[in-house]
Amino acid sequence: MDNKMSKILKLNPFHSEKIWGYEEWNLSTHKNGLCTIKDSETTLLDYIGNTLPIMIKVIQANDTLSVQVHPDDEYSKIHENDNGKNECWYILDAKEDASLICGIKPNMTKELFAKVIENGEIESYLERVSVKPGDMIYIPVGTVHAIEGGLKLIEVQQSSDVTYRMYDWGRDREMHIEKSLDVIDYEGKNKGGKIENFSKLETPYFTVEKILSNGLYEDKVNKDFHSYTVINGNGYITDGNDKIDLNKEETIYIPNNIEYKIVGDLELLKSYI
Structure with missing residues (x-):
């Protein structure tokens, strides 16, 4: 093995400020945010010479993120020229009685949920999960979700930067309603949610x-x-x-x-x- 390639590397994250807090892309070879080798300006992508299939972030949510959903590989490659985005969240810090959004109420269809969004009733159709430090939440593609304010977490995900917003709590940002409605897992086929007594999470992607x-x-x-x-x-x-x-x-x-x-x-x- 090339000696250059046989080293353990400490990484310096790509920092991304958000209106709700910030993200540190700790491990990233994605073109939209490249991490670097510690004490160097060399990116991990340049150093190893290929992209990695996963990304690792630290996310600080001071306010609640948009209600959003991620597409699978097939849809994302066709429409965004990117990977799909299965992800999971390990809770580092949480305010008292913290929760996050993971899923929608049962018995929804694309047509029904389109009406819910159009009528401004989406908040009543969101499922919330109580969380505390040490909890692991799995968010497979098609799962409607949002990190709520007062949470800090580690996110492990497919290497992708595709997010479809369908609701943003009154903030004036671009929405992606039609694409969201296309990719939501209305029947809950992709089982996600809190992993009880987390020690290991195995997915097809990581x-x-x-x-x-x-x-x-x-x-x-x-x-x-x-x-x-x-x-x-x-x-x-x-x-x-x-x-x-x-x-x-x-x-x-x-x-x-x-x-x-x-x-x-x-x-x-x-x-x-």
Whole structure:
């Protein structure tokens, strides 16, 4: 293996300010927001020479995001020249009695929901889920959703920047009503929602695990890559040569064929495909 390609990398996020808060694209090879190698202006995309199928973000929602939905791969490639966007949210911080929107009321059809939107009644047809730090929420394509204000979370998603808004709480931003109505999963075929007693979430697009290092955690990348985002704690990771500090909300990328040790008492979110 090329020595350049055999290093564990700490990443510097692409920062994106929003009217409701901000996003840090911690792991991203998407053209709309490229993360860089720490202490370097080199992008991860340029360094590894190919795009990754996933993206990892830290999202701070001071206000509620738009009510939105994401398309699947087929629809997104035809209409947006991008990937679909299955995603999941790991809650880092939450105000007391926090909730988020995940799904719509049952027995909806495209025609009925179009009338709901047209009549300005959408708020009455949204399903809310109570959340607290440590919860994991899976948002498959076609799921109507919104992150509410007072939440901070790690998002692991397909590498995509396609969002269709259908309601924005009175803010004057572009809506995508027709496309939203096209892609909503009215029958709930794509099962999403809160993952009870989360330790591992496996999807066709990515796997996410919660890892407790408990002083020492050892592993090897046997396919593609591993990525870790620190939930809590401090420590370091080493491949026997380099030693890289790990701090809260930082993300690292580990290429294939690397054996590594994580040292310290940390909670981490491990993402891979």
